[in-house]
Amino acid sequence: xxxxxxxxxxxxxxxxxxxxxxxxxxxxxxxxxxxxxxxxxxxxxxxxxxxxxxxxxxxxxxxxxxxxxxxxxxxxxxxxxxxxxxxxxxxxxxxxxxxxxxxxxxxxxxxxxxx
Amino acid sequence: xxxxxxxxxxxxxxxxxxxxxxxxxxxxxxxxxxxxxxxxxxxxxxxxxxxxxxxxxxxxxxxxxxxxxxxxxxxxxxxxxxxxxxxxxxxxxxxxxxxxxxxxxxxxxxxxx
Numbered sequence: 001x002x003x004x005x006x007x008x009x010x011x012x013x014x015x016x017x018x019x020x021x022x023x024x025x026x027x028x029x030x031x032x033x034x035x036x037x038x039x040x041x042x043x044x045x046x047x048x049x050x051x052x053x054x055x056x057x058x059x060x061x062x063x064x065x066x067x068x069x070x071x072x073x074x075x076x077x078x079x080x081x082x083x084x085x086x087x088x089x090x091x092x093x094x095x096x097x098x099x100x101x102x103x104x105x106x107x108x109x110x111x112x113x114x115x
Numbered sequence: 116x117x118x119x120x121x122x123x124x125x126x127x128x129x130x131x132x133x134x135x136x137x138x139x140x141x142x143x144x145x146x147x148x149x150x151x152x153x154x155x156x157x158x159x160x161x162x163x164x165x166x167x168x169x170x171x172x173x174x175x176x177x178x179x180x181x182x183x184x185x186x187x188x189x190x191x192x193x194x195x196x197x198x199x200x201x202x203x204x205x206x207x208x209x210x211x212x213x214x215x216x217x218x219x220x221x222x223x224x225x226x227x228x
Contacts, residue, residue, distance in 0.1 A: 092157070
């Protein structure tokens, strides 16, 4: 079955530590996205990538980094510069085309907490 | 500015209709979306409506759009316990080559017997 797989489901970060969240898709989608979800708030876009080896900052990119070396994979690193990393992180993908990139397919998310 | 607002909670009895409301700010939005999030899961696209429509029906779901008031609603007929979830409204904002989605905070729908 095609879909988006995020791992791990739960992740704990110590002070000063970088952690990497994995996102893999086998939908053959060109575009991939990372969103952050906080309780009582809408999803906020961290980074997105429309093509391999290229990515763009979203609204809250500070303290995060990404790479897109393969079409299927879009890992997100939460660096020690992100002072409030506790949140639910969602990866999504879409095809590219007229309005089709707005129809997002989401993974099941990673809950990141600070120890 | 960009903003999408929704009420945070809605409680309904099983079998009744649910109406989830949303207001948005960008009058140039051409598509508006409803996503559903079940506990501990990602979002799933439920339905969407183009701005030149005022209503769209899809089985138990009815979307109403009042473009003048920038008001969007999602009606779920014969609400079931499986409809319990968080429902997100999203508008599309043009940024010069890329349309990004602005999500509301989500409405948590609780269905009780």
